[in-house]
Amino acid sequence: MNIHINGKAYALPHENHISVSAALTLHFIEAQQSTFAVALNGDFVGKADYDSTMVKNGDSLDVLLPIQGG
Amino acid sequence: MPLKIYGQQLDNRLLIGSALYPSPQVMKQAILASGSQVVTLSLKRQNPTEKSGQQIWRYLQEIVQQVDGHLLPNTAGCKTAKEAVTLAKMSREIFQTDWIKLEVIGDDYNLQPDPIELLNAAEQLINDGFKVLPYCTDDLVICQRLYDLGCEVIMPWASPIGTGKGLMNPYNLETIRLRLPDATLILDAGIGKPSDACLAMEMGYDGILLNSAVALADNPVLMAKAFDQALKAGEQGYIAGVMEQRQTAHPSTPTLDTPFWHQN
Numbered sequence: 001m002n003i004h005i006n007g008k009a010y011a012l013p014h015e016n017h018i019s020v021s022a023a024l025t026l027h028f029i030e031a032q033q034s035t036f037a038v039a040l041n042g043d044f045v046g047k048a049d050y051d052s053t054m055v056k057n058g059d060s061l062d063v064l065l066p067i068q069g070g
Numbered sequence: 071m072p073l074k075i076y077g078q079q080l081d082n083r084l085l086i087g088s089a090l091y092p093s094p095q096v097m098k099q100a101i102l103a104s105g106s107q108v109v110t111l112s113l114k115r116q117n118p119t120e121k122s123g124q125q126i127w128r129y130l131q132e133i134v135q136q137v138d139g140h141l142l143p144n145t146a147g148c149k150t151a152k153e154a155v156t157l158a159k160m161s162r163e164i165f166q167t168d169w170i171k172l173e174v175i176g177d178d179y180n181l182q183p184d185p186i187e188l189l190n191a192a193e194q195l196i197n198d199g200f201k202v203l204p205y206c207t208d209d210l211v212i213c214q215r216l217y218d219l220g221c222e223v224i225m226p227w228a229s230p231i232g233t234g235k236g237l238m239n240p241y242n243l244e245t246i247r248l249r250l251p252d253a254t255l256i257l258d259a260g261i262g263k264p265s266d267a268c269l270a271m272e273m274g275y276d277g278i279l280l281n282s283a284v285a286l287a288d289n290p291v292l293m294a295k296a297f298d299q300a301l302k303a304g305e306q307g308y309i310a311g312v313m314e315q316r317q318t319a320h321p322s323t324p325t326l327d328t329p330f331w332h333q334n
Contacts, residue, residue: 069112070087
């Protein structure tokens with residue numbers, strides 16, 4: 001399957017779905033930072049649901065971090 | 071009198087942004103110099119190996135701890151109610167606050183808020199337990215509708231974000247103050263000079279939210295202090311009661327018993 005994380009394409013030929021937790025290990029090469037939040041296809045996914053929420057072919061995951069703002 | 075935001079009392083009436091400063095160090099110094107207890111910030115996609123975002127986040131945490139303050143996440147960049155609601159939920163989880171500065175932009179040229187999407191998003195967020203601080207235009211009826219939905223704080227613009235043009239339409243802003251006497255009104259966006267902030271406070275506005283006016287000043291720390299003083303001057307002027315304007319001149323000096331050479 002093919003998914004996008006923050007706009008970057010990932011090809012996972014041997015999977016037909018993975019959990020949000022597993023998808024985050026693709027994004028965070030180093031140890032996961034504690035301060036981030038996730039949306040799947042534009043809908044918020046809370047931390048408590050990372051293991052139970054599945055990412056499927058064609059899905060887009062957004063992983064957002066704090067930044068300056070006005 | 072303290073500023074009240076959803077029951078939370080604050081000693082300082084300035085809300086300040088954390089963007090556009092020459093450096094994180096200047097940002098911290100300027101925010102501390104301003105006396106503000108509310109600092110806005112946002113969420114964005116970032117490369118996980120990028121460290122600057124983490125540094126800013128540490129600075130902001132230090133600042134709010136130091137001033138016993140509050141973070142106010144915004145929904146900058148959102149163009150639909152759905153985007154704004156999602157971003158608000160993500161912010162609530164990260165920042166552990168139900169305060170949200172709600173921005174839903176309808177036009178890229180002047181970053182004017184979309185009133186339809188804004189009302190839609192505000193209603194959804196209020197129903198979800200958020201304390202919504204909506205950024206809106208100076209349209210009286212939009213402000214009334216937001217207040218009727220349950221927004222205790224309304225934040226009309228002075229002028230478009232980042233323009234520094236000051237109060238474009240003082241009549242509209244005065245009318246909003248007059249018609250919504252119980253709302254907490256914070257003027258947001260477009261402030262350029264300390265005198266702009268002072269003018270709004272003299273109208274009876276409860277606070278000012280700004281960013282560029284301080285961050286883009288030649289000396290942001292000094293400008294932050296200037297805004298702190300301007301807000302206090304405007305607030306005291308409002309409380310003191312400004313005299314009514316008069317059409318004709320009136321001598322300040324008593325005219326009785328003036329010398330004879332003035333009596334012709």
